[in-house]
Amino acid sequence: MLNCHKVTDMGSDLLEGRSRWAERAAVRLHLMLCDGYRRYLRQLRLTIATIRRVRPRQPHVNTDQVLEAIDRSDKR
Amino acid sequence: MGPDEAELIDRLARRDRAAIEQVVRAHHSFLVGMVMPLVGMELAEDVVQEAWIKALTAVSRFEGRARLRTWLAQIALNTARSRRRSQSREISLEEWGRDPGSPLVERLAGNGHWKDPPGAWHHTTPEELLTEEELRECIEKHVQRLPPDQQTVLRLREFESLELEEIGLITELSEGNVRVLLHRARQKLHAMIDHFQKVGTC
Numbered sequence: 001m002l003n004c005h006k007v008t009d010m011g012s013d014l015l016e017g018r019s020r021w022a023e024r025a026a027v028r029l030h031l032m033l034c035d036g037y038r039r040y041l042r043q044l045r046l047t048i049a050t051i052r053r054v055r056p057r058q059p060h061v062n063t064d065q066v067l068e069a070i071d072r073s074d075k076r
Numbered sequence: 077m078g079p080d081e082a083e084l085i086d087r088l089a090r091r092d093r094a095a096i097e098q099v100v101r102a103h104h105s106f107l108v109g110m111v112m113p114l115v116g117m118e119l120a121e122d123v124v125q126e127a128w129i130k131a132l133t134a135v136s137r138f139e140g141r142a143r144l145r146t147w148l149a150q151i152a153l154n155t156a157r158s159r160r161r162s163q164s165r166e167i168s169l170e171e172w173g174r175d176p177g178s179p180l181v182e183r184l185a186g187n188g189h190w191k192d193p194p195g196a197w198h199h200t201t202p203e204e205l206l207t208e209e210e211l212r213e214c215i216e217k218h219v220q221r222l223p224p225d226q227q228t229v230l231r232l233r234e235f236e237s238l239e240l241e242e243i244g245l246i247t248e249l250s251e252g253n254v255r256v257l258l259h260r261a262r263q264k265l266h267a268m269i270d271h272f273q274k275v276g277t278c
Contacts, residue, residue: 003188008180012259036193040266043194047266050202051234054215059108059120063100066125070096073129 002026007037011044081144089136100128103148106236110149110246111156113220113227123159127152142245149246153228172225173249175256179263197273211269214278218268226261229254 002010007030013019014027031038087095107124115123131151138147178184183192199205206212219227228247232238240258244251272278 004190005178005180005184005188008184008263009178009259012262013255018255034190036190039194039196043197043270044262044266046197046200046202046205047269048234048262050205050269051215051219051230051262051265053202053206054212054219055235056109056216056219058105059112059117061105061108061121063104066100066104066121066128067097069125070100070128070132073132074091 002030004030004034004037004040007034008040011041012048014041015045015048082140085135085138085140085144088132089138091132096132099144099148103145104128106145107148107152109231109235110228111152113222113224113231114153114156114160119159120156123156124152126159127155130155143242146242146245150248153246153248171223173247173253173257174225175253176223176260179260179267194270195274197270199273205269208272210277211272214268214272215265218265218278222261222264225249226257226264229257230261233258 007027010019010023010027014024019027031041084095084099088099104124107127108120111123111127112120127148131148134151138144142150183190185191197205199207219230222230225247229243229249232243232246233240238246240251240254243249244254247254249257268278
């Protein structure tokens with residue numbers, strides 16, 4: 001049977017449906033028996049959703065300056 | 077590659093100014109954000125400017141095996157790596173793509189079971205968690221502290237919503253490798269939020 005260390009490594013794949021059938025079955029069995037992993041998986045799902053909400057501020061960029069540099073390189 | 081992108085690339089190869097402006101305006105900010113973990117905010121735009129000139133010089137050789145954005149991102153990331161190498165920061169690049177192992181190792185016993193299981197969190201939704209403005213700042217700070225490979229993969233996935241396959245092409249890592257790095261980054265941020273829930277600071 002998978003221990004907690006192994007199943008915590010599989011958390012993202014499990015949440016995003018990328019794990020194989022046999023792995024999913026083994027994790028389901030672990031979930032039935034392990035309060036810690038149930039909580040961990042719930043929190044990992046919440047962590048992912050939260051990170052996606054905290055989209056960092058876009059970097060301040062100067063596209064006109066880039067276009068000028070491209071124009072200069074074309075003239076060389 | 078769709079017909080619109082093929083036409084755009086053809087125009088870029090002919091140095092059509094409107095086409096160049098269109099792609100620069102569409103992708104420049106994305107590329108700057110992507111190279112920041114490698115070269116820092118101060119150099120990121122300069123590096124991407126260099127990458128644009130390289131890409132536009134080479135666009136006639138672009139074979140269309142990847143999307144234009146993916147190809148531009150590969151050039152930008154390689155330019156950032158060269159810049160980093162020239163600044164003698166090779167050591168951390170040797171670690172690019174390496175799995176550092178689980179950040180939970182200290183919370184798990186030798187037999188692989190929890191010795192310090194996760195505690196209860198006070199909130200159950202992102203909206204509730206983010207009512208604490210300090211947590212938002214902590215997440216931003218901790219994203220910036222991730223190793224460059226984990227940070228790049230996390231940003232491309234969580235903030236730009238790229239598929240793992242495209243992230244693998246851009247970062248020159250296998251899809252399996254990308255999955256591991258993404259998971260490690262998420263685990264570190266989970267550990268930070270868990271700590272924040274316990275003590276109220278990060």
